[in-house]
């Protein structure tokens with residue numbers, strides 16, 4: 437997350453958002469190790485989000501939103517329908533150290549949820565998430581300090597991890613979730629310790645203690661209230677992404693002495709560290 441902007445300005449109304457919120461980048465990074473995955477995996481087919489408000493346009497008021505990350509839309513190309521190969525420019529993922537990742541994000545006014553700008557941000561987030569690929573992304577990770585998260589976990593992604601590990605983590609597939617202004621509550625005092633990673637701190641992992649069962653309320657992309665009851669790995673993803681909206685990355689709350697490179701992931705934990713698993 438390499439944006440050089442500071443985001444201390446209040447951002448509303450949303451019509452003033454692009455100038456402050458869109459980061460400009462010189463290069464893109466396709467991460468070798470997706471968030472929460474332990475092996476490398478590359479995702480070749482990008483799915484274009486659907487919906488009436490989907491748009492390939494970039495939001496731009498006075499400033500061009502630049503990125504060199506490009507990818508083809510799945511549409512006609514994937515279906516073999518011919519025509520021009522459209523390229524979609526995507527924002528890059530902001531990396532640790534950028535102020536946008538370390539400051540609280542702003543709520544999205546509910547009456548702005550249906551706006552083209554917010555819908556475009558959501559579309560971009562979904563595409564960036566799938567391109568990475570990852571299982572969760574918060575708007576600050578593309579340089580936008582708004583309370584929006586997207587997450588999904590698929591059978592395919594899960595298949596890259598050993599079965600025993602998926603069982604221990606209670607990791608099960610779930611469909612794409614888009615939540616605006618999420619509010620997270622733990623449902624009980626059960627916690628679990630597992631390694632996790634972040635698209636904004638690529639190449640590293642650390643053990644983080646997370647609640648096992650959480651409830652998240654907020655709004656869907658259509659502006660209607662939603663509530664998600666989650667447990668296991670999905671609950672962990674929700675906590676990780678909601679933390680981003682508070683300006684917290686997992687490194688801020690890791691279990692000391694467990695931080696390591698992905699290459700060293702399977703090396704033993706230091707003496708005195710709790711065993712991984714549910715506590």
Ligand SMILES: [Zn+2]
Nearest residue numbers: 633634635636
């Ligand atoms: Zn993250």
